[in-house]
Amino acid sequence: MLKLAALDAEDLAVISAQMQDAVLKVGDISWSPKTRQFALIANRYAWDAGGARQRRRTGLHFDRVSAVRSHNIRRDDGEAVVSLLAITFDGHAQPSGTIELAFSGGGTIRLAVECIEASLSDLGPAWQTPHTPRHPEEA
Numbered sequence: 001m002l003k004l005a006a007l008d009a010e011d012l013a014v015i016s017a018q019m020q021d022a023v024l025k026v027g028d029i030s031w032s033p034k035t036r037q038f039a040l041i042a043n044r045y046a047w048d049a050g051g052a053r054q055r056r057r058t059g060l061h062f063d064r065v066s067a068v069r070s071h072n073i074r075r076d077d078g079e080a081v082v083s084l085l086a087i088t089f090d091g092h093a094q095p096s097g098t099i100e101l102a103f104s105g106g107g108t109i110r111l112a113v114e115c116i117e118a119s120l121s122d123l124g125p126a127w128q129t130p131h132t133p134r135h136p137e138e139a
Contacts, residue, residue: 001122009089015120016087021045021133027078031068038065054126064114072107
């Protein structure tokens, strides 16, 4: 089971690679302004499984979040499913900056952060999936 932490953009790129093609319901995304934590639970494709077609239930959270903005995400539909493509950091005023979660179909969630402080943890065993994610440039 995978457990990762990110404290800089390089670490965040590793988490992004592991979360690429994760699918999740919008209802499994939360932000607590009081604790300044943004979190989600997703079914990530286990790129680290050595070619086995597996998914794992995974928790991902970001601390020190001061604001959250979304674009093209149906926040009113908790059952809507989105597919995460990448997580990036724009550190225009490092250590603070913006973490962007990019989803297929053009949806984004942007987190204004004091600094990068993220954690990924697998929550249970893997299960087999019949499909390996594909992207248009690979078709």
